[in-house]
Amino acid sequence: MENYLSTEFRRATPLFLEEARAKGRYRTAQRVFETLTPEQVVDEVKNSGLRGRGGAWFPTGIKWSFMPKEPLKGPSYLVINADEGEPGTFKDRQIMEKDPHLLLEGILIGSFAIRAETAFLYIRGEYKLAHDTLAQAIAELEAAGILGDAAFGTKRKMRIVLHRGAGAYICGEETALLNSLEGRRGEPRPKPPFPAVWGAFGRPTSVNNVETLANVPAILEKGAAWYKSAGTAQAPGHLLFGVSGAVERPGCFELPLGTTARELVERWAGGVKGGRRMKAFIPGGASTGFLPPDRLDVPMDPESLRKEGTMLGTGGIIVIPEGVEIVDAARVFSRFFRHETCGQCSPCREGSAWSDQVVGRFQRGEGRTEDFVLLDAIMRGSKQRTICVFPEAFAGPLGSAVKHFKDDLMAVSARRAAADAGSGAAAHGTASHG
């Protein structure tokens, strides 16, 4: 299967409307608006097996089928989650900065499928360039009459509202995003009710990731059967894999789902930087945690990684080379998650901070064997015990560090304790490791 997501990624400037139409963009959307019914679109996407690329891998067609059917008793909304905040993840950004009309065409088709006349595009606040690019692309569509009171000359109204976030990781959780969009504090909502029942502004809403929607035009153009010819049986299609960290050529690579991490790191990203050995890798963004290099041949798809006790997440690989201690990497993430929990649920608010403090002690050379029991209790007391899955996120790096690198953690702690004692400057050592 030829690439259909990243065709424009090597451009210096974004692909704007005139050129995009010359390349055939919006032909599919126009055909959908003029000749198809919402049910037909939902069925095609269902049949394609497309699953959400935001990290949860929920089947997109099924999510859309939860939305109300005619006659509508009020507006339904499509909300696009462009709050790409998972460390190690930068795929949506590529689409929005280089090929905004790929996303916008997906938004038009998605809105059509769920009978939404308004789509809210919630974009990460730090993505200024992507925001400005999209704003320009949306203005082009409005000028061309594709957005407006008669989309593609049909009776459908269609508008896209661009909304910038204010810099919170948790606003990537779909219901926190909805609260933030409404002007409330970005805290996940208890479910039920789910967004399909009570979403943005209390209306039925489908929240979809940028890359997910970017898959939709190709599915409608070439059909479900074509789409299923790549990837795995349960997770078809291509994925924009990110590879970052200590590699020769970090980047975003479009490859079929099920490609191994080894192929991504060694073939596409040029191997570990400077020819060093790999200490560990993170398969799909910070919350998926560390895997030892002997897992490099595991196929990168949701099911295979689940068997390894982790997740595909966003498919953002981070490579950690020899010479970097796992405890130091884990502390980066524990600090991040402590900083980013919204703090409404007691176990997550307290557990993320407490575990960060414990990891900090290991980092300073003050680890104790009983701390492993404690960390386990913190994770067990918070996972599946809160409104959203944030504890699963902070437990990713933490749990995997304990699971795969326990001896390493103790050894590093002991070594640093000895170094501090040996230098006769324990106080200084404590301060320097923070």
Added chain:
Amino acid sequence: MAELTIDGRKVEVAAGTNLIEAARKLAIDIPYYCYHPALAPVGSCRMCQVEILDPGKPPRVAIACRTEATQGLNVSTTGKDCVAARAATLEFLLANHPLDCPICDKAGECDLQDFTYRHGHGAGRFSEPKREKLKHELIGDHILLDQERCILCTRCVRFMDEYAKSPSLVVAGRGDRNVIAIFPGEPIHSNYEGNLADICPVGALTLKEFRFKSRVWDLSSEESVCTGCDRGCSVLLETKRNRLLRVRPRVNLQVNGHFMCDQGRFGLLDAANPVAREELGWVKGARVTAAEAATALATTLAAERGRWLVLLSARLTGEELLLATAVLGPLAKQLAWVPTAASGGDDILFTGRRAPNEKALERLSVPALDEAAAAKVLAEPATAGLLCFDAALAARLLAQAKGKRLALVDVVRDFDPAAGKAPHGAELFVPGTLASEKDGTFLNVDAVLQRARRAQRWPQGTVAEAALLLQVAATASLSVAALTQKPDLTFALLEALGQPGMLLNQLPDDGVKLTPTAAAVSA
């Protein structure tokens, strides 16, 4: 309705009732912090976790506050997983809690303390430095905030938003830097602020007025009624060594729900410290004992039968009013009362009518006079004087009918006998009793008759209103046997109100709603 099973026992509740309330019906106590029956459940504290038992599936841990009762639901509050989940939540909440119970006002009635005792966290595993946050900051007229004790349940935030309709608190910050805060430079300004100390499950929000006054277990508590307005909120009057130290609302769904207003709460508190009354009587320019003043008043009324205007007060209990109509009716030139104008009421609880028993006066058919009419009657040459049970009203009327004699029965807090003049130039003054010293009933604006219990003993030598009235009856040779032969005065009162059959001791805790009178129905 839905029948469900909780810990093996069946209970029937309205479908949609949450599991905390369903369990409460079985006297099964599910612990919680963020949940409050009067506020929308947010499900964030994670203390109320229980297990849902579906046949053929492993137990599923869920929060009781947001799980609705459905037909056939099977719930366990004692399963291994949910007990572990609750214990973990407690350990998290205790990790950074200052554990300063020995100097915390909330100790003894603190949910964090109580659930900790129940779950048995004798020792903590938290060995990191504790978080430091803001302590004892005054954030309104009455409330002090201690952010370190706070467990961020957000009940206070939601109370101000949802109930007090005065959004003034927020969660500021993120994660473990979260704090409850006011908007900068905008302290709480609300008539419902005092409730924050009651709904705070820990010692994060405490009352300035109660701070360090007493350990809560040293308080004596009486179920009573607020006399701040004719809403008549159910309250607890809490005293230590006969001093009223705290007033709290008592749950009464047919009157005040879970809360009360600050006008009532702090009004009762301010008015309550008893003054010695034995030597506070006054007769014709001379200070006498209360008993001597009572005798003089009785003698005067008996001797000058039919010449005094008598104005009752809506702050008297129903029983006092009943007795007063029986005794003073035959002796007075005219027996009446002056309705109170509402001022400053809101659409939550406070009616603004500071006349807690007006409905009883109405139902007892005591004629109402407006102030101008009362002044006119008083000014008539045939009127010898005014016997009044309300000092403020008496002062206003005397100003319009100068030179008339005044006999006053009320509590006058700023009365200084050394100044040589009785309150408002009264010829006769008998010090009355405080609301917190009365045992009797009040009929509220919605015709709910509630009992106010005596929370404070009156000082020795006090002549309470009922005793004074009986003395007047005896002196004037009036028989009140028709009342005193009844089982008790409340029984007689209920007869007079048209709904007989109960004694004072038989009144339910949340009062009894009287059926509308024939007059009210036809109106």
